[in-house]
Amino acid sequence: MKQLKLGAFLSVPGNHLAGWRHPDAVPETDMDFDWYMRLAQMAERAKFDTIFFQDTVAVAGSDALKAGDLTRTRLSRIVKLEPTATLAALAVGTTHIGLIATATTTYNEPYNIARRFATIDHISKGRAGWNLVTSQTEDEAGNFGLDQHVEHATRYERAAEFYEVVTGLWDSFEQDAFPRDKASGIWFDRDKMHFLDHAGKHFKVRGPLNVARCPQGWPVVAQAGSSEPGRELAARTADVVFTAQTEIEAAREFYADVKGRTARFGRTPDDIKIMPGLTPVIGRTEAEAHEKYEELQTLLPDDVALAALDRFTRGIDIYSHPLHGPMPDLPEANSAKSRQALIMAMARKDNLSLIQTARAVSAAQGHRVVVGTADHIASEMEAWLKAEAADGFCIICNHYPRPLQDFCDLVIPELQRRGIFRTEYAGATLRQNLGLKVPGNRFALR
């Protein structure tokens, strides 16, 4: 039977914008590394394929904060640990779970990124993954010398070239390049070292990378963009796609579309694992689950909800629209294209007012929230798996640690009982657990 892939998106201190205010919540999970380690180990005990960290290289909402908007002092996602250093540290306290983090192609150099993820793959003995993104927010531009954010098409063009350089650098050495032979004094085999000599529009990189070939050949490459250029890049290059999908039909369309594009790039549909986000709200009964959800919503003031929505509504001033009037149309913007489309689709579908939209966005952050018993949630996951709407899910919790613990204790056993999730790790590397091929070395194949 086809098995689910599961990622734990450690969205500390919680995905729901008021989740941290819940009596069970530990809000210090945003900066306290010991909590990061406990959460990673919790996910590993439950046999998750991987943990995953999102990233932005700015304090979200910097513009508004600078302009004096004090509402944002009630938004919890301001600081956190830098994800690549965190992955490396988590590798030491875990043994099987994958370690995926976001690093932007917009404000990094490919040599530095290739090197760091290759190193994490060595430290973790084959469990590293890089989520390749383009930077989405104006807040980030101001930290890297730019007054304006880089345009969407240019970002994707740079991202595609960045990917070529990074993977090319990962091929710098073949697996057996280093005999380190004391008798002859030969340290390495020159024929198994390769210069990349890349010269493109955005980058000029000679190589070789100063890290030996990774245990996984290459770290796993994940992507999260759902726009047209994002789908195209994913079909060509991604091993894993994290995506926000709230409706099964739209998810099936996305799944079929991305997998359908792979053949053009000499790949198979199985070479990509599609993992939508899913936020569980678990109760012993359906009623209890809905009460839990409503309890979180009562912790969320309207003005905080509006501030959260405002992050995704560049181009219009939501504060000039009536709270209880219909959600105004969002113009096509330069940032976070597909997120805006999802918000509009949700608002129109349920005929939501502006404030209802804001409250739903604050609760879900664009992802699918499933409220119910463990059996209900497992059934939903199974249905999506069987309908080819998902290969698995990225589990996002409203606060930490309790909802993750509940998912591990209540939903995982139900998935195992249904025979759609492992009870033990089968592979030693993340690629093996995800059922992904080890990439060949482009130079050795010549």
Added chain:
Amino acid sequence: MKQLKLGAFLSVPGNHLAGWRHPDAVPETDMDFDWYMRLAQMAERAKFDTIFFQDTVAVAGSDALKAGDLTRTRLSRIVKLEPTATLAALAVGTTHIGLIATATTTYNEPYNIARRFATIDHISKGRAGWNLVTSQTEDEAGNFGLDQHVEHATRYERAAEFYEVVTGLWDSFEQDAFPRDKASGIWFDRDKMHFLDHAGKHFKVRGPLNVARCPQGWPVVAQAGSSEPGRELAARTADVVFTAQTEIEAAREFYADVKGRTARFGRTPDDIKIMPGLTPVIGRTEAEAHEKYEELQTLLPDDVALAALDRFTRGIDIYSHPLHGPMPDLPEANSAKSRQALIMAMARKDNLSLIQTARAVSAAQGHRVVVGTADHIASEMEAWLKAEAADGFCIICNHYPRPLQDFCDLVIPELQRRGIFRTEYAGATLRQNLGLKVPGNRFALR
């Protein structure tokens, strides 16, 4: 009594270019993280203040390798783990020792560096240090889009501004900026968040950093440049100076000069700890120690020694000079200024031939080698400490793990017996163990 500060420079697989060929050597220490961890824990058991990783963002000798020079396939320092990820991972398996690594200001963005070292400081609970350098080699330029290496003065100008931005970002939040108060819903105190708004010649960075204030206030800042602009920058900004000093008189001059410059910047001589490199070759008798050194030299072929020297002799072709003739003069070059001066001084002082210079460089890599009994080595260290030639030393081993283990087992107890080295860690943070002040927050002080 004044106490020595000790750093373990984990120069895997060994500082002596043929060290890896020694029967006791484990050459895999360059890529095997488990060995990095064992070496860090070994240094911690011996109460070293810190470990330290050097860094270059290239395979050394790429130019020559590309041109077909196969001698370099016998040079062992080709690949290694990226140091910042490695520090983060080592934080998890250690509790007291400092964790310092090099990151270049030439090919990084200050926001990314500020963030990563702040994160390592959080993960390690106050043990991180950043060794600020400018990139020295032409090999590196080719990996970052440049055909030619950046000029020395420009690199230092950028480095100085980079430091201002990084430390400014470390002041983004005050220590108590995050009440995370569930009752009121207030996550953070806007008055304790600070925008940097830096706009200089090389960087334009708004801030704030998306990491809370570090346990140490700022991670420790180390520097290694010994040129005129290097000394000036160190006097103004460094907490620790790693330096190559082979003669006590020159070391005293350097020590007095750098400390003497501090007053101009409102600092005291005690605010900087000066730690020259020292490579011990330890025997039970002086004769045994010298035999050990000669044993290493027999493992070093002449052509490998010449290739090693060639790394530091940009501007002349050493291969066009007679092997047994005098060491030719080195012109002033753009890269590694002070290293070239040291090599010339050593060659002239002992009237060395070209090949003798090459063999000495390969053995020492510019650092001081002390050959003798544990008592002899401890006496040398004590003499430098008392003569104000050093506040401590950075111990560099010819191969790993044995020479480091010998230093810990034989020299450390002798230093402790003399009352010049700790028997237990007194502080919880690296700053505390090094006797350094916690920096104030520039915004809070206004």
